[in-house]
Amino acid sequence: MSTPAFPSKTTLEPSIARWKTPGVLDALQTRRVVLLAGARQCGKTTLARALHQPQAVIYRTLDDVALLAAARADPHGFVAHGNGLMVIDEIQRAPSLLLAIKKEVDENPTPGRFLLTGSANIQSSPGVTESLAGRVAHQRLRPFSAGEIARVAPAFLARAVREDWAGLASSFTAVPGHAPAAPLSGKDAVLMQALRGGYPEVQSLSDKSVRRWHQDYVQALMARDLQDIAHIRRKDSMAKLLEVLAAWSCKLMDVSAIGGQLALARPTLESYINALEALFLVERVRPWAKTDYDRVSKQDKLIMTDTGLVTSLLRWQFDKLRLDADQSGKLVEGFVFTQLAAQLDAQDEPHSLTHYRDREQREIDFVIETPDGMTIGVEVKAGSAVGADSFKHLVWFRERMLQSGTPFVGLVLYTGEHVLRFGEHLWAVPMHVLWGA
Structure with missing residues (x-):
């Protein structure tokens, strides 16, 4: 049996400037x-x-x-x-x-x-x-970010540090041949782009062809690249594990719970997950731990590095997804992670990206720390409504977890259209700022 070939390289890719x-x-x-x-x-x-x-x-x-x-x-x-x-x-x-x-x-x-x-x-x-x-x-290097597709510079972090949200476009801008077929705004725009993902080759394909490309891609990885880095004896279990991890994306890492869905010994399961990490298919977001507060979670958050792969592996459809709050929330959070990670990778100096959660279920999706000591807390909302309650964990974190005098900006990224101020250094910001000029 011949080894599956990787889907061909796109001819559209050279027209997109890479942030790296x-x-x-x-x-x-x-x-x-x-x-x-x-x-x-x-x-x-x-x-x-x-x-x-x-x-x-x-x-x-x-x-x-x-x-x-x-x-x-x-x-x-x-x-x-x-x-x-x-x-x-x-x-x-x-x-x-x-x-x-x-x-x-x-x-x-x-x-x-x-x-x-x-x-x-x-x-x-x-x-x-x-x-x-x-x-x-x-x-x-990661797959295309939405900002690269829209041909804009990675300006989000600089805007967040300055708290400068002026002059932003108010909706997702479709790029012919790369973005969804018609310009969309708000939640639908994010979901459509997340369903497609960032791999260059899929940007010009039909929705049906995107899913087939992802399937061929995974099949080729299992047949070829895995063998370069690990001795995988049970390819069927590895394929099933990838599907389980797609469903697990954006959750706290729990090897025992993941293993409960597979007939794999824990050492084997951990080695398989490590192999998928080595192929840059999944990634761990470390917990924020600069505290002696003993109720802070020490678990990593597991995230699949391309949302298009997630949706293809789970066979999610746009019409059903947009009406399912749990699925759309998970997908939007994963999509925001891919955009933040690309923004951080493009910086001249290293920034840290962690998450926060404690036993009282207080949670901040992403915590960014800049080289000059600023902390940026980011909450993600798939909906277009935002209120003061959306900031309660950010306010608690600022007042209880950070040392006095630490510069802090709290952001709620949501799928509405307006930048809204909810207190000193607290902002509700449309998600399109991540790829806005």
């Missing part, structure tokens, strides 16, 4: 090796090829069977070159290259000699002992 491009270019100016990692088909290869003129770059993809064989047979000869840039695509398929690259860049430390792309966390590959510590800059 400046970060990758800056890293190539100062670091010997840059590793651009992210899920399959999120646009890593296109970004890498767009950085320089093709004639100035040595480009080698390890999806090519002959090149992969050469890399494994003679790692040092494969990576040897001058001061120019060598791009090696899908580095996780030949982990032995890392030692050869280390030797090469130690002998010639000129910056910008290697750009590696990986569709799996290279440190998760069997037998990897070399981390390239001190030599490599790590860059994460």
